Amino acid sequence: MSPTLDKRDIDILFAIAEQQTPSTEAIHQSTGIPKSTVHYRLQSLKDDGVLTNDLYELDREKLGLEITVISEIRAEYGEGYHERIGKQLGEVEGINQVYFTMGDTDFIIIARLSSRDDVEELIGKFESIDGVERSSSKFAISTIKENVSVSNLQDYTKEKLLDAQDASDSDGTE
Amino acid sequence: MSPTLDKRDIDILFAIAEQQTPSTEAIHQSTGIPKSTVHYRLQSLKDDGVLTNDLYELDREKLGLEITVISEIRAEYGEGYHERIGKQLGEVEGINQVYFTMGDTDFIIIARLSSRDDVEELIGKFESIDGVERSSSKFAISTIKENVSVSNLQDYTKEKLLDAQDASDSDGTE
């Protein structure tokens, strides 16, 4: 089932990462691989599901999502519990990442929000999920490294994002 | 300084997220906003730094990076420490995200690796960074939700990724 990428595939993927663009032309220029071959390989990578979608990277501070919350969640144990709870966590507005872990916590989630009120709301939301026992949250003072693409927008409603814009307009960040 | 996105900008961004493509044409079709206006708005979003780069989303399991490690790191306190340590953490091979937090830990990092050996190596690496006191790591059994783009490749060497491919070839995943 493994796609088994060879050196050429990896070269192409790195070229995309380095030049920050998936353009056939750019890949061709930096790797020397003929344009149509690049095209051919890219097609295979997409078919194999290695590359999924082509989306822009997004600056979430600029979107007004300036607060990063990292929460550890402990949940009741039972048949199919993780799956259901994990799924529900993923649906909570603002949650960008959900990891199911082993050890003393069951889930670790990372959320991006625009206000203190949102944080309270977030915690309220996941504590109200059936099976969630308790949670412990931390703020990230700063995000030193993280890549996120536009698809994360689907974690929010348009309304929230518009509110977030208004908020950052009036808070002197102008 | 805030870019102040209006409803139209948000609509365009959501269109990209929903259709999983940043194509001017696709955005035009789904929003009804004229092509050249879409073009104009996209340009502004790029100029403002809201949209950074256009990169593919990547399936890291398929790349052979099947292990997710989440580590909490405690570091010595001092002038400019976080900045330096955070930067060094970001440079460790395999680390995809670095958050600087408040509370009982100083950094939370998330790494993607391909083998047990890599995990040991990873922990060795960040514990050897000057100023790092101790760390506690968890494995994610599964990643329920997460978006990542090709730029994450820069967290690895080509060699590692090729090795990862070999490993998944011979482990019966074929």
Next chain:
DNA sequence: TATGAAATCAGGGGGCT
């Protein structure tokens, strides 16, 4: 599968509203 050449189509710019 890989490639060169040819055809197609989307992206980007000029200028008017």
Next chain:
DNA sequence: AGCCCCCTGATTTCATA
């Protein structure tokens, strides 16, 4: 700012090895 229209050039297809 918004938008129509045209042109350029990148993407994709096709035929061949």
